[in-house]
Amino acid sequence: MLANKTIAFLGAGSMAEAMISGIVESKTVRNDQVIVSNRCNEDRLIELSNRYGIRGQKRDELNFEEVDIFVLAMKPKDIDNVLSSIKGDIRADQVVLSVLAGIPTAYMEDRLNDNQQVIRVMPNTSSMIGESATAMSPGKHTGMDNVMDAKELLKSIGEVYIIEEAQMDIFTGIAGSGPAYFYYLMEHIEKVGKENGLDIEQARKIGAQTILGAAKMMMTQEEAPEELRKKVTSPNGTTQAGLEALKEYGGGEAISQAVKGAAKRSKEISEKLEKVTIK
Numbered sequence: 616m617l618a619n620k621t622i623a624f625l626g627a628g629s630m631a632e633a634m635i636s637g638i639v640e641s642k643t644v645r646n647d648q649v650i651v652s653n654r655c656n657e658d659r660l661i662e663l664s665n666r667y668g669i670r671g672q673k674r675d676e677l678n679f680e681e682v683d684i685f686v687l688a689m690k691p692k693d694i695d696n697v698l699s700s701i702k703g704d705i706r707a708d709q710v711v712l713s714v715l716a717g718i719p720t721a722y723m724e725d726r727l728n729d730n731q732q733v734i735r736v737m738p739n740t741s742s743m744i745g746e747s748a749t750a751m752s753p754g755k756h757t758g759m760d761n762v763m764d765a766k767e768l769l770k771s772i773g774e775v776y777i778i779e780e781a782q783m784d785i786f787t788g789i790a791g792s793g794p795a796y797f798y799y800l801m802e803h804i805e806k807v808g809k810e811n812g813l814d815i816e817q818a819r820k821i822g823a824q825t826i827l828g829a830a831k832m833m834m835t836q837e838e839a840p841e842e843l844r845k846k847v848t849s850p851n852g853t854t855q856a857g858l859e860a861l862k863e864y865g866g867g868e869a870i871s872q873a874v875k876g877a878a879k880r881s882k883e884i885s886e887k888l889e890k891v892t893i894k
């Protein structure tokens with residue numbers, strides 16, 4: 616149960632803001648149960664606390680005792696600094712939930728306290744409006760009650776999938792980075808729409824509604840995407856011409872390579888970490 620639990624974000628960038636927005640909007644917890652903190656930019660803390668009615672606190676103002684769930688939301692390169700700076704202040708039964716790409720639970724467990732409860736999470740920025748596709752993989756000491764609390768919290772920012780940690784890289788390639796592929800697609804749709812007589816706003820709305828409609832069809836209809844595609848495609852019609860161009864220019868392969876490239880980068884981040892040390 617999340618009632619009366621306090622959640623502290625360490626890191627106040629785009630991903631923290633997207634999650635805070637979704638959590639506050641869903642009213643899963645009260646606003647004063649959410650704290651945001653960062654390394655140095657106090658203006659950003661004031662901005663977020665004013666915008667979402669949450670508590671912004673500098674690192675030295677944080678009362679670690681009152682926090683139940685810490686959400687690590689800084690860049691992967693900052694992980695060592697953060698783990699060493701919080702180790703002395705947190706207890707093993709407080710949950711460390713990390714959204715950092717490529718940082719394994721074992722890496723965090725080995726650098727925090729014995730039996731530290733950690734959960735690796737991969738959300739995306741659609742958390743902002745409660746539409747993230749979020750994965751979570753609990754660490755080896757994390758109790759079921761804390762897994763359930765974290766799941767409830769993450770439900771407030773969208774759909775949640777509990778996956779094997781080995782699947783985190785590919786999940787990151789599809790869903791963590793995924794929104795960017797669709798935004799990139801839209802940038803091209805806007806551009807071609809504008810070049811052919813639509814204004815940018817019109818092209819954006821038309822393109823976004825088309826993506827939204829296709830996404831809803833895939834969520835609600837039983838047919839596989841291939842079947843849905845065939846229903847759009849008349850023999851020798853406009854769609855066939857469009858798809859042929861897409862194939863000729865490597866559209867399908869480009870999508871596969873984008874997902875694989877992001878997944879590979881997630882794996883590389885893990886591999887480049889210092890080897891796990893024995894405490």
Ligand SMILES: NC(=O)C1=CN([C@@H]2O[C@H](COP(=O)(O)OP(=O)(O)OC[C@H]3O[C@@H](n4cnc5c(N)ncnc54)[C@H](O)[C@@H]3O)[C@@H](O)[C@H]2O)C=CC1
Nearest residue numbers: 625626627628629630653654688689690691693714715716
């Ligand atoms: N942006 C995205 O779409 C997604 C990002 N992520 C992960 O979220 C994390 C953050 O990404 P962004 O928000 O995009 O980055 P960002 O650069 O916008 O924000 C990073 C934040 O961390 C803070 N920070 C740095 N060192 C710190 C420390 N020692 N203690 C406390 N705060 C510290 C910075 O002040 C800044 O507020 C990354 O690890 C990324 O892999 C995961 C899923 C999606």
Ligand SMILES: O=C(O)[C@@H]1CCC=N1
Nearest residue numbers: 715716787791792793
């Ligand atoms: O680009 C990144 O590394 C982060 C992780 C997933 C989405 N953004």
